[in-house]
Amino acid sequence: MSASVQPDLQSTSPFRTAEQREADRAAKRNALLLAAARMFNARGFHATSLDDVAASVGVTKPTIYHYLGNKEQVLIECMTIGLIQLQEAAAAARAEPGTAMERLCSFLRRYAEVNMAEFGQCVIRTGDELLSPEGLEKLRSLKRPIDAAMRSFIVEGIEEGSIVSADPKMLAFTLAGALNWPGRWYRPDAGSPPSEIATAMVDILMQGFAARR
Template sequence: MESAAEPAAEAREDPREAKRLAILRAAARIFTERGYHTTSVADVAEALGVSKPFLYYYLKNKEDILFACSRIATEQLHEVLDQVRSAPGTGWDRLRLLFRGYARVMCTDFGICLIRSTTPGSLPPELRKRLYAGRRRLNSEVERIIAQGIADGSIRSLHPRMASFALFGAFNWISNWYRSDGPMAPEGIADAFLDLFARGMAPSREDRGGD
């Protein structure tokens, strides 16, 4: 699984933050490969070739590691949002741009951690609540873009929140089956999904031979 891009410039300038980020990258990769619940802090330490006390100097426990990985993915998604806000085009154009970026992030190890952090028992309630605050912001933004598309005629009249739930339900599941060595890149998967949402599965007249 591909790793996330550099989350912040300060990580390149602060040696401690750079080490912390290296730990998080390794942990996210191992969580993806072995599963969060079957991976221990000792497994992460072994993969990095360091001791458990070394890890505990940077992160408190396994839940803290998962939360930090999920926070990185959340921050990357908010960067996508910032790009979409300044992008021209119709509501549909901007929705497509957003979900191409969303798929790109969610196909990284950090993105997969974000999905797994919502599984009951993965994180304490207070940490899950903090992550949900960021995700609610994303949901609200998608609903707003859908409403814009309805207003400008690029999206048919429908319930924005229901459409948002359907889109996120489909795109979140990508993290369960995506493989970096597969035939499609994340953006290609996003385009295929959005085409399915736009056109549905019923054949057009052209598909039926013009009947």
């Protein structure tokens, strides 16, 4: 078999390329993680069994061990995806033009939307007490840049005069709490879509509930 015929062979070969194998592996990991996230959110960590997660995608538990690891590793992987989505939301908002206030609003809307999606809901619904010390430390290191981004949008906004002079830490806690909570109550089958909920909540937080006289 000479080198010159290889390209032709590749396109019709029953053997997959390294890229195809990698894409296939990633698609399988993602399907397993999404199934796991949905079950963690619906039943809680302790009541979720990897057997049931595996069955929901038509495989068996050893397949999950092979692709993802044990139950805590699966949970941490789900939470990691949610936290990376939040980090990406912060980076995207940081790159936007406009005032720090506008960038904060943009970040907050996306932050709320992520919290209503499967992996973000895992982040919100998992209390620290459910995690091992190593798992907790890993997740804390992923959360730190998100908290720091929230804080820095706020500090910049206060400096430019577009955000009220409040304690930045307390303001960050208040905004994060309000926009974390939809991760608890949001159900895809009822009510407004996440983007509308996020916009309405950020507007309320921005304007305050006191009527302006």
